[in-house]
Amino acid sequence: MRHMDLPGNPAAETDALLRAAFRDLGSTVYLDVAARGPLPFAARRAAEAMLLGQASGAVPKLEWFAMAERTRAKAARLLGVAPGDLAFTKNASEGLNIVAASLRLGRGDRIVIAPSVEHPNNVFPWLWQAEQAGAELHRVTPAPGEPLEDALAAALDGRTRLVAVTSMDFATGRRTDLRRIGTACRARDVFLLVDAAQSAGVLAEDLSGLPVDGWATAAQKGLLGLYGLGLLYVRRDRAEMMRPVHLARFSVELAEGHEAAGPDGGWRLRDGAGRFEVGNHNFVALAALEASLDLLLRLGPAEVERRSTAAAAALRAGIEALGLPVLPVPPAHRGHIVAVGEAIGSGHDTADLPWVNALGAHLRAAGVVHSVRRGVLRLSTHVHVLPEVAGRALDVIADWRGDRSG
Structure with missing residues (x-):
């Protein structure tokens, strides 16, 4: 997944703003806002x-x-x-x-x-x-x-x-x-x-x-x-x-x-x-x-939601395209959380299904931060999850999927 914008495009300017705002994340792919959000650089300095x-x-x-x-x-x-x-x-x-x-x-x-x-x-x-x-x-x-x-x-x-x-x-x-x-x-x-x-x-x-x-x-x-x-x-x-x-x-x-x-x-x-x-x-x-x-407030609530939910939708679509189950949520009720698994279970930090635990271990090793709640692997987004960030997460999942298929 690659993000292309012409110079001067407002979307590109906003992307640049967000990269600077979350510079402390470095190469970490942070998909655990449902547990805690990343701290913007300005918030840390304050x-x-x-x-x-x-x-x-x-x-x-x-x-x-x-x-x-x-x-x-x-x-x-x-x-x-x-x-x-x-x-x-x-x-x-x-x-x-x-x-x-x-x-x-x-x-x-x-x-x-x-x-x-x-x-x-x-x-x-x-x-x-x-x-x-x-x-x-x-x-x-x-x-x-x-x-x-x-x-x-x-x-x-x-x-x-x-x-x-x-x-x-x-x-x-x-x-x-x-x-x-x-x-x-x-x-x-x-x-x-x-x-x-x-x-x-x-x-x-x-x-x-x-x-x-x-x-x-x-x-x-x-x-x-x-x-x-x-x-x-x-x-x-x-x-x-x-x-x-x-x-x-x-x-x-x-x-x-x-x-x-x-x-x-x-x-x-x-x-x-x-x-x-x-x-x-x-x-x-x-x-x-x-x-x-x-x-x-600079971004505006509507734009924050649009970007956050678009990132989650990209993750959902990519994971489903790889043949992995995602808990079904009606489109009108979807937000910024994507739950990977077959059904709600009982595990906290560890899943009931071995393959979910294996995927989680692979994600952690690759620097993709996530969590497991009620037996499902939870990926959650915010405005810092730009298309290239979601793309890196999907690449890691695809690598794991390919290893299992091979």
């Missing part, structure tokens, strides 16, 4: 500058606060929401648990999930709510050929308070139709909470136009950031009805605005999602995220 400043005794806290709010505004622009509707968390799991606890679910309340498509981190919070709060947990298992969205919608009833769903199955790569399930939830006033760990930063998600009430993600995957930082979106009218479990200085508005002000002059919960923040942020991770958001 994090290093923060660390160097603190090492030399420079801790300009007010500047750090200003940087945090710039980053919040940029993330909000990427997602099509107001900055005040985004809270910083440690990761996607914390965001999901904040919503679980702040909704104050109890006896008679029904929670609907489909565990077979969810990461465990979007299952355990609901098991805990059922055990500790007495809520009823309804587990949905789609029938063969039944769309996930239809199975979830069919489970809604008058007692359902919440549906928790992934935006993309982390094993198969199937993209959830959030508008479809969200419309069903909105008709019954059911809170729709989305685990967006696999979609954020890669797929264009304009949350202002989607019937989604809560949305949680981490920074280290498609947002091209660091571990220890996440984003939580809560629709404003929903947030105003939720009561945080934890409270700290940054969760409230005070008459005096400084960081160490106390409650004597009166206080109230912050508007929007800000009420869910309880302390100082991970400023190093925020500096890296700001730089990565600058890159994503």
